[in-house]
Amino acid sequence: MRAAVLKARGRFEIEPRVSRSRSLANRSETSLLFSGICGSDLHEFVAGPLMAPMPSVLGHEFCAEVVEVGADVRGFEIGDRTVGVIYPSCGRCEFCKRGDFTLCDMRELAVGERNGSFAQFIARPRGRCSWFRHRHPLRKPR
Numbered sequence: 001m002r003a004a005v006l007k008a009r010g011r012f013e014i015e016p017r018v019s020r021s022r023s024l025a026n027r028s029e030t031s032l033l034f035s036g037i038c039g040s041d042l043h044e045f046v047a048g049p050l051m052a053p054m055p056s057v058l059g060h061e062f063c064a065e066v067v068e069v070g071a072d073v074r075g076f077e078i079g080d081r082t083v084g085v086i087y088p089s090c091g092r093c094e095f096c097k098r099g100d101f102t103l104c105d106m107r108e109l110a111v112g113e114r115n116g117s118f119a120q121f122i123a124r125p126r127g128r129c130s131w132f133r134h135r136h137p138l139r140k141p142r
């Protein structure tokens, strides 16, 4: 697959990246439909590296279609459209317990190691994470 990789401050390059998870058992693979550009992505581009190392595949606000479902994954089927939190969280720390998944220490470790949504495919993290299925009709922009 291809991804927009932030190589240096102010410079994205489109390049090949490995897409498939090594083990699909408790993950699922999705194909990107849309990705938003968050203010944090913009800050990394303009003034980074701040939170993400370089090079990184940024992006965490997205809509994607499920193309593969791991054997241990429940609640998702191929063809479902999904939105969710792109980085895994532990589900056990104080942040996770009160619903602040984006502050989990595990997430910090994952930034830079995982592809964000500026990529053709996104892997749903294994374990506990907030991903939602939606079945609203998709209207493509003209």
Ligand SMILES: [Zn+2]
Residues within 6 Å of the ligand: 038, 039, 040, 060, 061
């Ligand atoms: Zn954001």
Ligand SMILES: [Zn+2]
Residues within 6 Å of the ligand: 089, 090, 091, 092, 093, 094, 095, 096, 104, 105, 106
């Ligand atoms: Zn946590």
